[in-house]
Amino acid sequence: MRFKEVTLSPDTLIFGRAKYPLRYGHNLEVGKGQVIPEIKYFPRVDKDVKEEYGKITESILKRAVDLDIRSLQLETELTYLEMRTKDLPGDITQLQRHIIDRYAQEYGLNIGFRVTVADIRDLGRPKHDEDSYMKIMETFESVASNGADVLSIESEGGKELFNYAIIRQDILGVVASIGQLAALDMKKLWKDIVKIANNKHVIAGGDSACAFANTAMRLAGGKRDNVIAHSLAALVRVMSASRSLVAYEEGAVGPGKDCAYENVFIKAITGYPMSTEGKSAAVAHSSLVGNIIAATCDLWSNEQTENINLFGGCGPEVFLEILYYDTKIMNTALEMGKEKELKSLFVKSDKYVDPQAYVLAPEVAYEICKAIVGEEDFFSRTLTSAYETTSMLLNDDRLALAKNEIRFLEATRTRLEGLNKNPSKVQELLTSYEPKVTKLRIRDYFDV
Amino acid sequence: MRFKEVTLSPDTLIFGRAKYPLRYGHNLEVGKGQVIPEIKYFPRVDKDVKEEYGKITESILKRAVDLDIRSLQLETELTYLEMRTKDLPGDITQLQRHIIDRYAQEYGLNIGFRVTVADIRDLGRPKHDEDSYMKIMETFESVASNGADVLSIESEGGKELFNYAIIRQDILGVVASIGQLAALDMKKLWKDIVKIANNKHVIAGGDSACAFANTAMRLAGGKRDNVIAHSLAALVRVMSASRSLVAYEEGAVGPGKDCAYENVFIKAITGYPMSTEGKSAAVAHSSLVGNIIAATCDLWSNEQTENINLFGGCGPEVFLEILYYDTKIMNTALEMGKEKELKSLFVKSDKYVDPQAYVLAPEVAYEICKAIVGEEDFFSRTLTSAYETTSMLLNDDRLALAKNEIRFLEATRTRLEGLNKNPSKVQELLTSYEPKVTKLRIRDYFDV
Amino acid sequence: MDKTDILNYIRDSIVNLDFEKSKEFTKIALENKVDPQEIILKSIAEGMEIVGKKFEASEYFLSELIVAGEIGKEITQILQPYLKGAEVKKIGKVVIGTVSGDLHDIGKNIVSMMLEASEFEVVDLGADVPVESFLEAVKREKPQVVAMSALLTVTMVEMKNVIEALKKTGLRDRVKVIIGGAAVTEEFAKSIGADGYGANAVQGVRICKGWIT
């Protein structure tokens, strides 16, 4: 299936409402008129892992009862190290599942449970590291069997080239890595994940371009940081939309993963509900888009908080409380029919602060989405949407871009213009990186 | 000076705007059309205290620069132990002042700096522990000389009786402790603090009934906790308004301290700008009023965060970021003329969750304020406002109070009704507690 | 009024948290030669049990459980002279205090009163209690349990100091140590070698009871 239209308009693209809501877990309804907190956590290092997950889950659900939170989602994001330990992902999932079931029954809470599997493949060989690939699929099977409601991953195909290109601001390398390599890898990966999800009757939730767009966001840093252009980070976000869309074209139905800020675009195109992190993600990293991203979310997340003692409770329960109050304002607005006003506050408070915020404004995102669905293949979608974005950024004076940003954008526009969409040219471009990027093997991506 | 009218109406009582704005520090304007983040922090235990305050201040201001935060306030809340160390409060203040000045000059930030002195008097002898009283006043002088812009305290006069009464739900003891003892103590204390503030040309910021109302709030706990009635916690909050008002009658001008949720009433009556903590205070304690309290704040605080490493930075800078995004939404609403709509969302999202939230709704608070200013003396204000509140709580069905809450409120109303406002009767009531409460010496409060 | 009526009136005045009535009926009971032991076993014990059940059913607040306990204590004091030498037996002794540097005593007070309501003898050292005072009290009072509370992170370390001092003076093995308070966690309790951790007052009292019986 290929998305050829933008499902939601700038107006209907709003928090709490998706065209195709979901229902799973303990009667959790997502995208059906309310925003739900999705709390994320990770264990302390020096503790027993399973015991930590048990404590985290208990404290979160206890806090939900204390605050009378009726609906929430938990997300466990498995680490590389947890994936390496035999049976651990399934054991963690089962342990949490039991606690969740107990609270759902005792207090009538509506709870969803997402488990995100780590992409443990060696960066350089996304196709040929067969053992790791099998391990990933086995883990999906295991967590689906042991009680996960939603499956996700932050896959990293194409990252070897991206890492090379991003720190050089090499826009052609960036386009090639995201627009071709990442998309090809996603296609194979998500075909397999969706198969597992369907077999196990769980939800295929979607992927995040975290390894690309959030890497760029962190490199861009604060307003005065000068590592890479903030416009470049904005372009990477836009390009990530075409890449992450592939999961949904292969059968994922949302809710997309929280750290995928490109979910704004994905929601507009697919009409599926999406999770996003926002201002509370400050606990994991600073960002310049903490409010604007709330304008379109269906689940609202904290990125990830360590299970440390914060006086007011352990990290995860504290952040659940903060998230919950945020969602209450959104849900009150939805009930009162004031959601557009609130959405407008979220958008306007950030829009002109940074190019990264600008592209997430629903009206801007909508135009970008049109550019995406107007093209047929992965690469053209990526290229065209990035190109259109450079123009939009350069043409809106309210952005008040710094000189070096304008210089970057003008040079980038010229370079993107010169990039031929012809498949053989793309292949040529990719091949030109092989000698420069140590672990890059282009053929791996095509020989599937 | 005695406040005899309510300065702000339910309509003009709103975040970001006070009748009498303040300007201090590095051109910080408070209550003049925008809400400003007030970040609070405390050092880690096992570290050098001064070094910690230095690091905290640096990281906060660095984050302000990264996010382009133009206006902010820092608050240092001195601890009992810091107060005990000679010269330490002044040294900490000076150290932070230097860093603040450097950032203000280098980046043009508007910064205010509040220092809160700890009430180190032994609970039982608020008047006769002269050494501690002198130490408090010396510390005020010292921090004012060393660079504090705003002086505050959370004074505890009357707490010996309050502690006895609150855990027994003894409403008469509660009224007597807050309405008579605390108010009398405040009068003396704030006369002296205002004198120091005027001499040193700094701002007398106000007091918080933390030791009373927040103790009650913590005892009340979550929705299903059953230690004391949530209605009692609401009544204690209301009674605290009459008590905290005394600081302003003695010459304080705000901004009132963040943990004083009674600042809603104080702002309505005085028209001075106020600070309040809200949902982010979850880092220090859970609450059922995380949104509604935002409806009327001028500074927006996180309560207090330890300087621990939270991956996204140390605690204080992380919470500054979260606060900042909250204030951006409020300030965007103020700019767009949508502040009443946003205020209404804050209020409606919490109002009927709990009696503690209910009394903070501007329209409810306004009625309570009228009851306060309608009476002449401390005790009558406290008694009448509490009595009126019991009626309001019992008469609004949307609150859906639990049976035990209704039972408590009805019994309390009867008891308050029976309480004579006659001064000799009040004295008699107070005296009746002396044999029961170990450290209580009523005469201490009157022999000033 | 027959004996059963009087016993029920006393019981009900406890359930209704009515100090005055409970004293009044106790006097009437004594005038009517009701056996004080019976008042303790029927009126007080049954009254407390009803209140306890009402608390568990969320009909009563914990504060009301505390008040009922105080009423029971007061009645027992009135009965004392009539108990013919037989002291009301306590089930155990607890030395309790908020540690040095910490003035917060409300949580400690709740635990203290609930322990009393559960028939413990409680030696309450108050707030801001230095290490030496804990040591002296242990030597003097010979309690089964030492209970410490801290609200602040900065004062938590004092709990460790008390435990260390108990060890040094050879007193550690004679007592169980339980800690609690906002800043304290179960892990912290373990890490400093406390025997128990009370997440709240009810739990704290339950642990102490478990140690005695």
Next chain:
Amino acid sequence: MDKTDILNYIRDSIVNLDFEKSKEFTKIALENKVDPQEIILKSIAEGMEIVGKKFEASEYFLSELIVAGEIGKEITQILQPYLKGAEVKKIGKVVIGTVSGDLHDIGKNIVSMMLEASEFEVVDLGADVPVESFLEAVKREKPQVVAMSALLTVTMVEMKNVIEALKKTGLRDRVKVIIGGAAVTEEFAKSIGADGYGANAVQGVRICKGWIT
């Protein structure tokens, strides 16, 4: 074209981050018998200095500083055969890697490239590097500095393991150890006995330079 023009063209092509032009003009320079040492001292050094200043003035991004460094490196490689035996001197040697369990290498790569642009010889062990590989590299390469990076909290402990292993094998005193990465703090660096902590790439390189000169 006279010599000065050619030297300036090479310098400017570095400043303009133009790989192609820089190579082209370098060849022209060699054809015109321009002294390779002069190209290094005038064109490359001056070009890099201009780029550095533009970065400090926020006109250039750090990424552009990196690219300029790579161009300089490439020109130097073209000049190598003409330098009459005299190797281009490096100021020091750094062994660098992201520790075991951590696949994040982007921060490490930036530091690595900036070290090279600052005339360090860099031995980059990549990401997910086990303790033994660090040890072997130190024995084999004899670097002045070992630089380690970790993004995740869970992998930070590996840095400590490397330092311990260096101690055990008697290699610790031969090298300076610097660490960095999102999860790392200055305090952590001190606590595990590292010699330095780089809060960002620029600072990390500055510290390494300080150790050498």
